[in-house]
Amino acid sequence: MGRLKLTQAEQQTIRQLTEMLRQDYGGIIADIRLYGSKARGDSTPESDLDVLLLFRQPIDRALRNEIRDRVSDFDIDNGTVTSLLVFSLDRWESAINRVTGLYQSIAQEGVVL
Numbered sequence: 001m002g003r004l005k006l007t008q009a010e011q012q013t014i015r016q017l018t019e020m021l022r023q024d025y026g027g028i029i030a031d032i033r034l035y036g037s038k039a040r041g042d043s044t045p046e047s048d049l050d051v052l053l054l055f056r057q058p059i060d061r062a063l064r065n066e067i068r069d070r071v072s073d074f075d076i077d078n079g080t081v082t083s084l085l086v087f088s089l090d091r092w093e094s095a096i097n098r099v100t101g102l103y104q105s106i107a108q109e110g111v112v113l
Helices: 008-025 061-078 101-109
Strands: 029-035 049-055 082-088
Touching (some): 008 029, 008 049, 029 101
Parallel strands (some): 049 082
16 A cells, blocks of 8 residues: 555555455455545545455355445444445456446556555
């Protein structure tokens, strides 16, 4: 997180979030990336955390909902707002997804956490 322009509080929040995710799902996580205004360095105090969570295997609806609930609980406990995208690595890297603006933006500005 060295090149990011984040406050100490933001750095701590991101560190805690990634630690929680790795502790709970580390065996199947392929990558965690921060993107959006926090990654670009143009965030405001109202900006949310935009996080892409990639898994080594396909993710079913139940696990996706469990992860989103876990992150929502984290946000409530920490007074944060996280916009979370959850994909399997195969789906994220698929040819049809690679041409989307979202994929290209995250590829360009995303920061591996």
